[in-house]
Amino acid sequence: MREESEIERRIMSVFRGERPDRVPWMPRIEHWYNVNRVLGTLPEQFRGLSLVEIYRELNAAMRLYVVGDWVFGFLQPPYGSDVMPTPFKTVSGASWMGGAGEGTEEMAIKREKAGDEITTEYKTPFGTLRSVERSSEHGRAWYIVEYPVKTVEDLKILQHILERTRYGFDEEAFEKLDQWLGGQGMIWICALRSPLQRLFIEYMGVERTVISLRRHKDKVEEIMETIKQVDNKCYDVIKKSPIKVVNLADNLDCRIVSPDLFKKYYLPYYRERCDELHRAGKYVITHADGFVKTLLPLFMETGLDGVEAVTFKPVGDVSVEEVKDAFREKLVLVDGIPYWHFLPEVSMAEFEKITRKVIHAFPDKLVLAISDELPPIGELAKMHRVPAIIEEEARLA
Amino acid sequence: MAEEALLAVKSCTVNLDVDGIAKAVDTALKAGNSAYSIMMDGMAVGMEEVGNKYEAGEYFLSELIMAGETVREGMQVLVPYLKVENMKTKGTVVIGSVRGDLHDIGKNLVAMMLRSAGFEVFDLGVDVARERFVEEAGGRKANIVGMSALLTTTMGEMKEVITAFQLAGIRDRVKIILGGAPVTKEFAEKIGADANGRDAIEAVKICRGLMNTLRRG
Numbered sequence: 223m224r225e226e227s228e229i230e231r232r233i234m235s236v237f238r239g240e241r242p243d244r245v246p247w248m249p250r251i252e253h254w255y256n257v258n259r260v261l262g263t264l265p266e267q268f269r270g271l272s273l274v275e276i277y278r279e280l281n282a283a284m285r286l287y288v289v290g291d292w293v294f295g296f297l298q299p300p301y302g303s304d305v306m307p308t309p310f311k312t313v314s315g316a317s318w319m320g321g322a323g324e325g326t327e328e329m330a331i332k333r334e335k336a337g338d339e340i341t342t343e344y345k346t347p348f349g350t351l352r353s354v355e356r357s358s359e360h361g362r363a364w365y366i367v368e369y370p371v372k373t374v375e376d377l378k379i380l381q382h383i384l385e386r387t388r389y390g391f392d393e394e395a396f397e398k399l400d401q402w403l404g405g406q407g408m409i410w411i412c413a414l415r416s417p418l419q420r421l422f423i424e425y426m427g428v429e430r431t432v433i434s435l436r437r438h439k440d441k442v443e444e445i446m447e448t449i450k451q452v453d454n455k456c457y458d459v460i461k462k463s464p465i466k467v468v469n470l471a472d473n474l475d476c477r478i479v480s481p482d483l484f485k486k487y488y489l490p491y492y493r494e495r496c497d498e499l500h501r502a503g504k505y506v507i508t509h510a511d512g513f514v515k516t517l518l519p520l521f522m523e524t525g526l527d528g529v530e531a532v533t534f535k536p537v538g539d540v541s542v543e544e545v546k547d548a549f550r551e552k553l554v555l556v557d558g559i560p561y562w563h564f565l566p567e568v569s570m571a572e573f574e575k576i577t578r579k580v581i582h583a584f585p586d587k588l589v590l591a592i593s594d595e596l597p598p599i600g601e602l603a604k605m606h607r608v609p610a611i612i613e614e615e616a617r618l619a
Numbered sequence: 620m621a622e623e624a625l626l627a628v629k630s631c632t633v634n635l636d637v638d639g640i641a642k643a644v645d646t647a648l649k650a651g652n653s654a655y656s657i658m659m660d661g662m663a664v665g666m667e668e669v670g671n672k673y674e675a676g677e678y679f680l681s682e683l684i685m686a687g688e689t690v691r692e693g694m695q696v697l698v699p700y701l702k703v704e705n706m707k708t709k710g711t712v713v714i715g716s717v718r719g720d721l722h723d724i725g726k727n728l729v730a731m732m733l734r735s736a737g738f739e740v741f742d743l744g745v746d747v748a749r750e751r752f753v754e755e756a757g758g759r760k761a762n763i764v765g766m767s768a769l770l771t772t773t774m775g776e777m778k779e780v781i782t783a784f785q786l787a788g789i790r791d792r793v794k795i796i797l798g799g800a801p802v803t804k805e806f807a808e809k810i811g812a813d814a815n816g817r818d819a820i821e822a823v824k825i826c827r828g829l830m831n832t833l834r835r836g
Binding site (some may be wrong): 257356358359360365367428429432433435436437476477478480483512516536537561562565567597598599600 | 635637638676679680681682684685688719720721722724727745746770771772773775800801803805806809818
């Protein structure tokens with residue numbers, strides 16, 4: 223096992239509860255990079271540089287997210303032609319966020335790309351599930367436009383598929399990815415979403431899930447239990463991996479997940495997952511990129527070490543002060559500067575004001591970055607300004 | 620008796636009684652209420668209370684969706700009795716997510732809440748080309764056009780849609796309302812929209828206000 227780089231040490235000290243020498247700056251710029259690369263609008267000084275080299279130029283740490291069979295920001299077949307080592311593998315069955323592994327004797331999987339759509343079909347003895355993803359944002363993002371589960375009867379087919387899903391970890395691929403990163407950041411993992419969130423985002427869609435949960439509660443709760451049990455196999459793989467920070471990647475939004483739903487279906491799940499991951503020496507965060515006001519008081523009860531992507535007003539629904547009070551200097555805030563502040567219509571003075579405010583509010587519990595990504599039209603001058611602000615604040619501290 | 624039956628329809632809507640509303644609507648019809656009255660004085664009034672509960676933080680998006688589903692169940696009983704010529708809409712709205720944007724939850728909720736409030740809504744879906752917004756709004760004599768975008772890469776398209784309305788010479792015939800996470804009041808003003816709605820409940824209020832402006836104008 224290699225030694226921690228200075229950048230990694232700075233980030234991990236925040237999780238360990240030690241005061242870092244300066245606030246770590248770990249923005250996610252992959253989407254900005256890729257969209258501008260496709261459009262040919264990448265700034266001159268970055269042309270021909272790899273993403274990790276750009277991070278070096280920006281004096282920033284890269285948060286390299288492994289998301290199941292892909293590495294965030296890199297589109298591999300059938301989505302695109304980027305070649306990146308992928309340490310986690312879906313050996314068979316349904317993968318993260320629409321992807322798929324190999325079929326088995328009792329489950330044939332067909333995945334086809336035609337134009338800007340990818341269709342996936344799972345044929346099982348109980349019937350067939352079909353989902354369609356469509357590309358957006360110049361081919362750099364994919365969205366599910368046809369969910370695989372159309373009726374509650376389809377849940378039986380989903381159960382069959384999930385029970386035949388297997389996961390693996392490729393150490394050699396991890397090493398290669400780590401070497402590519404070269405200490406300019408850390409590899410984190412976006413783990414599988416929690417059961418109800420998976421139904422909302424990946425399997426049924428929000429409207430169908432809400433209605434099904436109300437009208438066919440037993441069947442929906444049964445599939446949620448299956449998801450949890452099957453995911454244990456995936457978490458066993460994650461626990462044995464060298465990855466130090468696990469993101470439960472739930473994309474929480476309290477407009478969809480009310481406090482009641484959260485208390486019933488997320489809190490017990492989070493506590494259990496956090497316990498087992500902590501026992502394996504991992505730090506655990508979740509992604510909350512929507513409105514969070516009514517969930518804020520509940521985050522402290524989850525067992526999480528931190529929350530990523532909380533977005534302050536005017537895009538989100540919470541103020542810096544509200545989050546500071548709710549996190550009680552115990553939870554780590556990962557991100558903090560709303561993406562909106564990187565847009566050209568926001569002045570540099572306003573940008574500096576929010577950046578300093580976030581740094582002051584979370585002096586020891588902050589991995590500073592963008593909530594949640596740099597927009598493709600985001601201003602580079604602001605990206606360059608952040609490390610300078612961090613240095614100034616470190617000198618003043 | 621007729622009044623009581625209407626209250627029962629409203630109560631089913633407010634309490635999200637998706638399994639009970641069909642019977643309540645049937646009872647209200649048998650009690651002598653017109654289908655239109657059941658729709659407007661029962662379900663629409665109920666939806667307004669649902670909206671109030673949402674604003675008060677008592678209801679969340681799940682409850683809005685269930686309220687929509689409850690109304691949908693009730694409408695299945697009601698539709699055969701509704702006479703098109705007697706229908707008075709509050710206004711006509713053409714709505715869609717702009718080109719390049721595939722997000723639809725917010726847009727669907729706005730459409731559902733507007734329908735429940737008595738608007739006639741033509742939902743164009745997601746990834747809607749600017750020409751289609753113009754064509755549908757013109758063809759359907761829409762009063763209001765609603766555009767949704769969740770991405771910073773697609774919010775610029777909203778301005779292009781407004782320009783397309785100007786080029787087609789029908790910008791002054793419609794009011795344009797925006798929605799979506801990155802869309803602020805300032806942005807809406809800057810690109811020449813008439814308003815922006817933070818959520819589905821606010822969108823309904825804004826559309827009512829815009830209709831009043833149109834009527835006065």
